[in-house]
Amino acid sequence: RKEVEQDPGPFNVPEGATVAFNCTYSNSASQSFFWYRQDCRKEPKLLMSVYSSGNEDGRFTAQLNRASQYISLLIRDSKLSDSATYLCVVNTPAGGFKTIFGAGTRLFVKA
Amino acid sequence: DVKVTQSSRYLVKRTGEKVFLECVQDMDHENMFWYRQDPGLGLRLIYFSYDVKMKEKGDIPEGYSVSREKKERFSLILESASTNQTSMYLCASSTTSGTTGDTQYFGPGTRLTVL
Numbered sequence: 001r002k003e004v005e006q007d008p009g010p011f012n013v014p015e016g017a018t019v020a021f022n023c024t025y026s027n028s029a030s031q032s033f034f035w036y037r038q039d040c041r042k043e044p045k046l047l048m049s050v051y052s053s054g055n056e057d058g059r060f061t062a063q064l065n066r067a068s069q070y071i072s073l074l075i076r077d078s079k080l081s082d083s084a085t086y087l088c089v090v091n092t093p094a095g096g097f098k099t100i101f102g103a104g105t106r107l108f109v110k111a
Numbered sequence: 112d113v114k115v116t117q118s119s120r121y122l123v124k125r126t127g128e129k130v131f132l133e134c135v136q137d138m139d140h141e142n143m144f145w146y147r148q149d150p151g152l153g154l155r156l157i158y159f160s161y162d163v164k165m166k167e168k169g170d171i172p173e174g175y176s177v178s179r180e181k182k183e184r185f186s187l188i189l190e191s192a193s194t195n196q197t198s199m200y201l202c203a204s205s206t207t208s209g210t211t212g213d214t215q216y217f218g219p220g221t222r223l224t225v226l
Contacts, residue, residue: 008151032213043201043217044154087153091213099144099215103153 001026004090006102013109017078021105023088024070031097033064033071034089038104044087047073078109114138115218117202123224130189132221134202142205143185144215145169145177147198154201160185192225199223 006023013019025033033050048055050062050071061074071090075082088102118133134143142161146154146169156169158177166177174196178186185204189196199222203215 034214043220045217046214049214089215097213099156099213101146101154103151 003027003092004088004100004102006086006088006105008103008105010106010108013078013107015078015080015109015111017109018074018076019078019107020072020074021086021088021107022070022072023090023102023105024068025088025090025092025100026069027090027092028066028069030069030090030092032091033062035060035062035071035073036087036089036101038085038087040084044101047086075107078107080109080111083107083109115202115204115216117200117218117221119221120219121222121224123226124189124192125226126193128189128192128225130192130223130225132187132189132200132202132223134185134187134204134218135183136185136202136204136216136218137183138204138206138216139182140204140206140216141182142207143179144203144205145175145185145187146201146203147171147196148201148220149198157187192223194225197223197225 035047036044037047038044054063059076063072085104087104115136144159145157160179176188202218205215
């Protein structure tokens with residue numbers, strides 16, 4: 001089993017739709033969690049951190065479920081500019097900390 | 112704003128050549144990382160460094176070495192390039208202190224093709 005797993009998609013949604021991605025992680029001792037966004041042929045950039053209490057940034061909401069070991073990202077009112085690959089990132093204790101990137105979920109928002 | 116720069120955006124080399132990829136960050140970050148990214152495989156960690164002159168192997172260090180002589184600079188070296196090292200190489204940096212602790216900031220990437 002991969003340490004961090006994501007549905008690769010692609011998710012094809014119309015503008016204005018709500019879309020949700022999940023990401024599961026295998027190490028229950030994992031301590032910090034992030035969503036990154038990567039545009040085609042560009043570097044990954046931090047979208048948001050994921051806190052235990054959940055957090056929201058505009059149209060984006062991230063949630064953490066420690067019991068089931070997954071994090072989620074909800075995008076409301078999708079825009080064309082949201083089209084990108086979304087990477088789930090987990091920091092796991094491994095002699096210091098190890099940062100593990102999921103392979104990403106691709107989103108296409110269409111007019 | 113954190114800035115991570117990489118020496119080349121595109122690079123074409125021949126099999127057997129020695130290849131140097133340079134990465135510089137301007138935010139005094141302690142930690143620096145080298146990844147490669149391939150379709151369907153995501154980012155895989157090659158090497159990382161938590162301090163000057165310090166290096167640790169990541170998940171796929173074979174065929175690579177690194178150098179960190181100064182805090183701001185982390186170099187990836189392909190001793191003898193092979194075609195299976197054709198990939199996108201991404202450098203990142205992070206700090207363990209402050210509110211941005213653990214967040215990795217990436218350079219624009221170097222797309223390396225080995226012929």
